Amino acid sequence: MTRDDEFRQTFKIKGRDFSHAGGVSTEIKEILQEIGIPTQLIRRVAIASYEAEMNVVMYAQQGKLILSINPETIQIEVEDKGQGIKDIELAMQEGYSTATEEMREMGFGAGMGLPNIKKNSHVFLITSTPGVGTYLKMIFYLDHEKAS
Amino acid sequence: MTLKEIKELLQAEVICGDHHLGTEIILAGGSDLMSDVLAFGKPGLLLLTGLTNLQSVRTADIIEAKAIIYVRGKKPDDQTIKLAAEKNIPLLSTPLMMYEACGLLYQAGIPGVSPANNSNKAND
Structure with missing residues (x-):
């Protein structure tokens, strides 16, 4: 489904690797800055991507993030191999979390991650199989009219 | 208010x-x-944590x-300081606790980011 006018890059995310956690999102932010995406939109993408990246680091063994940019949209897909989410509806509620004490000490695990991702993306999709992994897709429209 | 004035007000040291x-x-x-900061933070924020x-x-x-002030005299490790230097984010450390540090800044006229806060002129 790759288009001729689409930029695509895949990043690996390692589970439990807290010293590099957030590095992929920083890189994405820099790419978006280089190609001149409006600052407001970069913030939205960076926040959503960072939360998704932290989720992989905290809950999964490994994962990957695929960034696709075309003239209309920025799309981020995050796929991980890990424990998955049993009840997505519950996980989407602000304040609900299955985080361990260690994750909370990192400043995360307050049950804000998925709601933050949903709030910042224009289209948000999540599927998960417990014991297998989770797939997230976020779409951000470059055209502000479409976004509202 | 400049970061230098804030440093003096909070008796902070520059890391x-x-x-x-x-x-x-x-x-x-x-x-x-950090999830709260991501949810409610605004560009240009001075983060106390x-x-x-x-x-x-x-x-x-x-x-x-714009900058981070660590409260209760806490200091980050070398790896964190290195990343901050790379990202051009100044780091300070104040011996004050969170409540006092925030209180002094608010008293000095620096608004917060709460949506309910009418005195938040930074949104204009």
């Missing part, structure tokens, strides 16, 4: 980013929860915060 002390600060927020790990700097970078 890195001395050359950024002239930066003007127009809004601030305090939290140890008790969380000293790498994620404090990563979060500040993502939301485009």
Whole structure:
């Protein structure tokens, strides 16, 4: 489904690797800055991507993030191999979390991650199989009219 | 209010980013929860936190915060300081606790980021 006018890059995310956690999102932010995406939109993408990246680091063994940019949209897909989410509806509620004490000490695990991702993306999709992994897709429209 | 004036007000020491002390600060927020900072933080924020790990700097970078002040005399490790220097984010440490540090800044006229806060002129 790759288009001729689409930029695509895949990043690996390692589970439990807290010293590099957030590095992929920083890189994405820099790419978006280089190609001149409006600052407001970069913030939205960076926040959503960072939360998704932290989720992989905290809950999964490994994962990957695929960034696709075309003239209309920025799309981020995050796929991980890990424990998955049993009840997505519950996980989407602000304040609900299955985080361990260690994750909370990192400043995360307050049950804000998925709601933050949903709030910042224009289209948000999540599927998960417990014991297998989770797939997230976020779409951000470059055209502000479409976004509202 | 400049970062230098804030440093004096909070009896803070500069961990890195001395050359950024002239930066003007127009809004601030305090939290140890990085997800809260991501949800409510605004560009230009001065972040007060008790969380000293790498994620404090990563979060500040993502939301485009101007600086971080660690409360209760806490100091980050070398790896975190190195990342902050790379990202041009000045780090300070105050012996004050979160409540006092935030209170002094608010008293000095620096607004917060709460949506319910009418005195938040930084949104204009």
